Amino acid sequence: MANESTSSTLSELYTEIVAEAQFVIQEKSIMKNLVKNYTIAGGGKSVEVPIYAAVAAAAVNEATDLSNTAINPSSVTITASEVGVMTTLTDLARNSAPRNVAADIGRLFGEGIAKKMDQDLLALFDGFSTAVGTDSAALTPATIFNAASTLRAAGLPVDETYCVLHPKVAYDLKSGLTNTFAGLSTDLSNEALRNGFIGQIAGIKIFETGNMSNTGTAGDYKGGMFHKDALGLAMMQDIKIETQRDASLRADEIVATAVYGVGELHDSYGIEVIADSSIQ
Numbered sequence: 601m602a603n604e605s606t607s608s609t610l611s612e613l614y615t616e617i618v619a620e621a622q623f624v625i626q627e628k629s630i631m632k633n634l635v636k637n638y639t640i641a642g643g644g645k646s647v648e649v650p651i652y653a654a655v656a657a658a659a660v661n662e663a664t665d666l667s668n669t670a671i672n673p674s675s676v677t678i679t680a681s682e683v684g685v686m687t688t689l690t691d692l693a694r695n696s697a698p699r700n701v702a703a704d705i706g707r708l709f710g711e712g713i714a715k716k717m718d719q720d721l722l723a724l725f726d727g728f729s730t731a732v733g734t735d736s737a738a739l740t741p742a743t744i745f746n747a748a749s750t751l752r753a754a755g756l757p758v759d760e761t762y763c764v765l766h767p768k769v770a771y772d773l774k775s776g777l778t779n780t781f782a783g784l785s786t787d788l789s790n791e792a793l794r795n796g797f798i799g800q801i802a803g804i805k806i807f808e809t810g811n812m813s814n815t816g817t818a819g820d821y822k823g824g825m826f827h828k829d830a831l832g833l834a835m836m837q838d839i840k841i842e843t844q845r846d847a848s849l850r851a852d853e854i855v856a857t858a859v860y861g862v863g864e865l866h867d868s869y870g871i872e873v874i875a876d877s878s879i880q
Contacts, residue, residue, distance in 0.1 A: 617706040617841050617854065629714040630809045631721035634762045636829050636865065638678065640836040646679040647834045649865055676865050680836040684857035685712045691850045706841075709856035713839055718811040720862045722764065724831050725824035727864050731872040735820045738772035739765070739875035741801060747825040747871045748802035754868060758803035760828040766812040766821035768877035773806070775878075819877040826870035834861045 638647050650673040660666055687705065694701050732747045733739060744763065751761055765773065799806065804825060814820050837859035844853045864870070 616700075616703060617709070619706065629717050630764065630807055630811075631718045631831075632714075632833060634764070634807070634826075634828060635721060635831040635833050635862075638832060638834040640680055640834050640861075645681075645836055645859070646677050646861065649676045649678065649832055649863075650674075651676060651865060676832070676863055678832055678834040678861040678863040680834055680859045680861040682857055682859050683713060683716050684855060685709055686853060686855045688846070688849070688851050688853050705854060709841070709854075710839065713856060713858050715811050717833070717858070717860065717862075718809060719813070721831060721833065722809070722812050722824075724862060724864050725764075725822050725826075725870070725872050727867070728824065728826075728830075728870040728872040729867050730870075731874055733874040735815065735817070735874050735876050737876055738878045739769050739776075739823075739873070741773060741776050743873065743875070744773065744801045744804065744806075744825070747873060748804050750871060751825065751827060751869070752802075756827040756869060761804050761826065762807060762828070763801075763804050763823065763825040763873065764807045764809060764812075765823040765873065765875075766814075766877070767808045767810055768819065768879055769821050769823060769873075769875045770806070770808045772875065772878050773801075777801075817876075818880050821875060821877065823873040823875070824870055825873055827866070830864065830866050830869035832863050832865045834863075836860060 636649075638649065640647050652671065652673045655669055655671070658667075685708075687708075689701065689705065730750065732750075733743045747763070748758070748761075752758065812821055812823065815822060835858075837857070839856055839858045842855045842857075844855070846853060
């Protein structure tokens with residue numbers, strides 16, 4: 601008999617869904633690669649991250665004992681919870697679809713969980729004690745330099761420091777670079793004009809994401825500039841695909857879940873960047 605749905609063909613279908621979902625979640629989640637990553641293993645659903653205070657060295661005379669410096673770290677606990685999405689794929693839809701159903705479902709599931717992960721991490725920007733900018737004015741390059749100077753003054757390396765903005769806020773930044781601030785960097789201005797890509801300002805890599813929600817007022821978004829160690833993502837379970845057959849419905853339930861937690865680790869390593877976009 602032709603066109604049968606055997607356990608072998610279904611296994612291949614779900615293997616492709618998993619592969620596509622894992623690929624997409626890696627590609628679509630901006631924040632995951634910009635923060636400190638931890639793995640929760642060995643039982644329990646939380647990880648305790650030690651936070652060490654900076655220590656200072658001092659000059660000493662020859663043949664003089666050093667004074668003891670106590671190392672007493674604090675800690676931040678990140679607790680994981682589940683996120684998930686489910687769809688029901690009927691036999692008729694699977695067998696008659698002109699497209700690759702497995703790839704489509706995998707992409708949708710991967711995008712959905714990646715977006716949720718980004719939103720959870722982006723929401724942590726609001727917890728930073730230090731803020732620059734205002735909710736009544738567009739973002740300017742000067743505001744970016746202001747935030748960068750604060751993190752540089754704290755001795756944080758710029759190669760692991762990032763700025764994440766909403767695209768509508770980034771529009772004003774690009775506009776400023778290509779007009780009033782054009783004298784700052786001709787190459788940077790030209791790149792913004794050609795490709796819409798900002799690149800780096802003050803050594804800080806600038807990223808854009810539409811996963812950022814406004815504050816409740818149109819055009820107002822809270823971005824952030826932060827060192828990688830400012831925020832943490834603790835993974836207990838990466839994206840997992842499970843299926844359940846509903847014979848009477850002639851369909852399969854396809855469920856994607858992930859288990860993770862997010863948390864602020866070093867408050868002084870991050871700055872909230874507030875702006876009111878000039879475009880709505």
